[in-house]
Amino acid sequence: MTSFLRFFLATSILLPATASFGDELLPADRAIYEVIDHYITLKLKQDGIPPVKPADDANLVRRLTLDLAGRIPSTAEARAYVESSDANKRNTLIERLLASPDYAFHHRNELDALLLAGNGSHDEWRAYLRTAADENRPWDQMFREMMLGREQDPAQKTALTFLKTRAKNVDDMTNDTSRIFFGVSIHCAKCHDHPLVDEWKQDHFFGFSLFFSRTYLTKKNTVAEKYNGTVKFKTTAGEEKQARFMFLTGALVEEPQIEKSKEQRQQEDEEVKRQLKDDKAPPPKPPEFSPRTKFVELALNESDTPFFARSIVNRIWVRLLGCGLVNPLDQMHSGNEPSHPQLLEWLARDLISHRYDLKRLIGGIVLSDTYARSSRWNGDNDPPEPNTFAVAVARPLSPQQYSLSLHVATRNPQTFARDVKPEDWRKRREALESAATGFSGLIERPTEQFQVSVDEALLFTNNERIEKEFLKPSDEKLVGYLKKIDDRSSMIEAAFWAIYSRPPTEEEQAACADYLASRQDQLESGIQQIVWVLITSPEMRVNY
Numbered sequence: 001m002t003s004f005l006r007f008f009l010a011t012s013i014l015l016p017a018t019a020s021f022g023d024e025l026l027p028a029d030r031a032i033y034e035v036i037d038h039y040i041t042l043k044l045k046q047d048g049i050p051p052v053k054p055a056d057d058a059n060l061v062r063r064l065t066l067d068l069a070g071r072i073p074s075t076a077e078a079r080a081y082v083e084s085s086d087a088n089k090r091n092t093l094i095e096r097l098l099a100s101p102d103y104a105f106h107h108r109n110e111l112d113a114l115l116l117a118g119n120g121s122h123d124e125w126r127a128y129l130r131t132a133a134d135e136n137r138p139w140d141q142m143f144r145e146m147m148l149g150r151e152q153d154p155a156q157k158t159a160l161t162f163l164k165t166r167a168k169n170v171d172d173m174t175n176d177t178s179r180i181f182f183g184v185s186i187h188c189a190k191c192h193d194h195p196l197v198d199e200w201k202q203d204h205f206f207g208f209s210l211f212f213s214r215t216y217l218t219k220k221n222t223v224a225e226k227y228n229g230t231v232k233f234k235t236t237a238g239e240e241k242q243a244r245f246m247f248l249t250g251a252l253v254e255e256p257q258i259e260k261s262k263e264q265r266q267q268e269d270e271e272v273k274r275q276l277k278d279d280k281a282p283p284p285k286p287p288e289f290s291p292r293t294k295f296v297e298l299a300l301n302e303s304d305t306p307f308f309a310r311s312i313v314n315r316i317w318v319r320l321l322g323c324g325l326v327n328p329l330d331q332m333h334s335g336n337e338p339s340h341p342q343l344l345e346w347l348a349r350d351l352i353s354h355r356y357d358l359k360r361l362i363g364g365i366v367l368s369d370t371y372a373r374s375s376r377w378n379g380d381n382d383p384p385e386p387n388t389f390a391v392a393v394a395r396p397l398s399p400q401q402y403s404l405s406l407h408v409a410t411r412n413p414q415t416f417a418r419d420v421k422p423e424d425w426r427k428r429r430e431a432l433e434s435a436a437t438g439f440s441g442l443i444e445r446p447t448e449q450f451q452v453s454v455d456e457a458l459l460f461t462n463n464e465r466i467e468k469e470f471l472k473p474s475d476e477k478l479v480g481y482l483k484k485i486d487d488r489s490s491m492i493e494a495a496f497w498a499i500y501s502r503p504p505t506e507e508e509q510a511a512c513a514d515y516l517a518s519r520q521d522q523l524e525s526g527i528q529q530i531v532w533v534l535i536t537s538p539e540m541r542v543n544y
Contacts, residue, residue, distance in 0.1 A: 033369075036368040037368050040343070044390055049384050060081075060090065069105075070398075071405050071408050076417065098359060101429050107133040108130040117176070128158040139358055152283070183332035184248055226268075309352050316358060316365070328448075375394050398445060400433075406469075466532070482495055
């Protein structure tokens with residue numbers, strides 16, 4: 001392992017391990033990748049499942065670049081990795097990608113998709129996320145900023161976009177916060193106690209909701225909290241109850257009793273009304289008791305059940321391996337045990353101890369043998385379930401990944417040099433992001449049971465934008481580059497390296513050569529057709 005990765009994975013500032021975890025976890029000083037392989041291998045042996053062999057170099061460089069940079073590698077990057085004889089090249093590649101500007105762009109894109117979940121596109125919000133990714137800002141700090149950011153602080157106010165896009169509906173704030181940050185879909189306990197989970201009662205839903213019930217948007221579109229407010233609900237037995245501030249663990253917060261006159265309460269009510277109607281009103285005074293502040297304190301007190309750490313570990317895990325340790329991701333409860341409980345507990349403990357460092361977690365996961373397995377199953381029987389992690393899961397690309405990769409694949413390979421200064425590449429990546437964003441809006445974000453939609457198929461079949469953006473025969477494009485290669489075998493090989501990050505098989509080489517031979521009178525069109533077939537194929541659409 002390179003010295004950088006040893007330092008990165010071993011020297012992050014440790015916090016006291018305060019969370020209550022299982023007794024028989026591996027020691028805290030073990031490397032993340034070692035712990036992953038220990039627990040995954042142990043379960044495979046117990047279940048009698050043989051894991052597949054590691055992915056080959058071409059497969060792995062493509063997978064790592066998609067997962068850490070959000071795009072396929074350039075021809076130069078892919079060939080450099082495949083042709084290198086350095087025994088340490090995988091670690092070197094991971095180190096380079098984690099340190100590159102690409103990582104911050106891709107991590108920003110993934111966080112944006114997770115946190116706003118289709119609630120519009122906001123340039124300032126995306127800039128906030130990219131700055132946080134550049135800084136490797138701790139996840140708990142980002143959570144505090146999203147829940148409690150100060151409107152007077154330009155660096156924090158944008159973080160409140162998470163609440164602002166949901167502030168008109170208390171249920172949206174309640175459900176999305178619970179689901180995204182804690183892995184708990186609590187809305188099932190709104191109308192009655194959860195039918196399948198003993199610990200989720202109506203008291204939990206309305207107690208959780210109460211923390212957000214006083215949050216509102218002022219006329220100036222700033223987040224504020226009312227000075228008072230209660231939530232009442234009826235049980236299935238018809239009993240009317242008043243909600244108490246309650247977190248998922250059952251922990252309660254008692255609101256302090258503050259003596260106020262009738263006139264004072266009227267003034268507070270009038271102040272809220274003014275904030276709602278007058279965009280020239282001065283900033284509202286914060287209430288003496290802030291429910292959201294107490295909520296954040298409870299949420300980050302991981303000494304009981306670490307919902308917060310477990311949820312983000314599970315979400316990062318599924319991003320990189322295609323299947324969660326807990327599935328579905330928003331069903332973390334006693335009736336839905338993790339596939340590898342000790343591994344999830346160890347990773348959550350490690351994340352807490354290392355200040356919620358997501359880059360460290362990501363780096364540790366992709367260093368594991370578990371991550372590096374091939375996605376090809378050659379056994380006589382059906383492949384094992386995805387949550388065994390015996391074979392890699394093929395994952396459809398996100399719209400931004402797919403669009404970025406199409407732009408990289410169809411550019412002239414010579415425009416991507418092997419050695420580019422980080423600042424120069426940052427500008428290049430910014431331009432790629434801009435070019436990819438418009439097209440990515442035409443592509444559906446994959447769901448769990450993903451299939452290419454009819455709209456996407458028609459887009460690539462009939463839309464002239466495909467030809468204009470990806471198939472132009474100009475010098476800066478792949479088609480123009482391929483036209484200038486006289487040797488057909490070399491031309492076909494260049495196309496496969498550019499698009500698939502690998503050389504063609506003998507069968508693929510022969511099929512393409514035969515097709516081009518049949519198009520001697522229309523060679524440019526033939527080259528365009530080959531490129532079109534490659535970029536619209538399943539191999540291009542997924543990370544395998």
